[in-house]
Amino acid sequence: MGKKVEVQPVKIGIDTTVQVRLTEFGWSLYEDYLSTHKRPKTVNGYLTMPLATLMNIFGTQLSTLPYDERFSVFVDNEIIYNMPNLLVSRLAEQVESAYHANQQKKLEKWAKRMRSFKAGDKVSTTVGGNRDVVCTYVGLIHHMGSEAHEIKSENGRTCIVDFFELDYAK
Incomplete structure (x- = not known):
């Protein structure tokens, strides 16, 4: 039997900032929604916006099933949410704590x-x-x-x- 993998729940509010890379089709939806042909600045190709805005602009397109790559809105069909990874943070704290305990043992042994x-x-x-x-x-x-x-x-x-x-x- 394999090792049980711990699952980390993710809570995202509608005001949460997300990042997406838009396909040409996605850009056309964006430009139609905002009635502009001027594209905003991106960082490494990623457009940053609140989740509520993203859902307002692309929500109707995202609800169409099945997924069709020709009408894909996002590159690689991904929405990125930068969040602190609590599992990684806990692991880092454990490693740091173990390191300091080990250093303390070495110091005590040396002092003795x-x-x-x-x-x-x-x-x-x-x-x-x-x-x-x-x-x-x-x-x-x-x-x-x-x-x-x-x-x-x-x-x-x-x-x-x-x-x-x-x-x-x-």
Whole structure:
């Protein structure tokens, strides 16, 4: 049995703006209705108008059955209604939420690893320093409003490095 496809209801009011591409026959109906031979501006060939106006101009032609391509009003027999797709929006929100949750887990895992150094551990600085320099870890301290590491180099000099700059020595 296949996966059930969720259906999204569409509500269109008579004042809703729609877009259509008219065939030559459609243009002749439009020009007859408005008693003009001047065609309005289109965007990429699409004419934009309220649905009520569209139904007033083309309604009688649209009700004739069966469909006859020779008397088709719209190109590809389509009326376009630009609407927000709620299903796509919900899916995008779910993906974004999952992404942020995953990023939060990575951050927590990283922070836990950065706090896992113990006094006496051998560490090396990974940013702005040579990884070959092995230091002894002293402790996690607060420095300039954030957490930082205090390390002691082999020559006995104590340094403070940013939270992300240490790695276990190899």
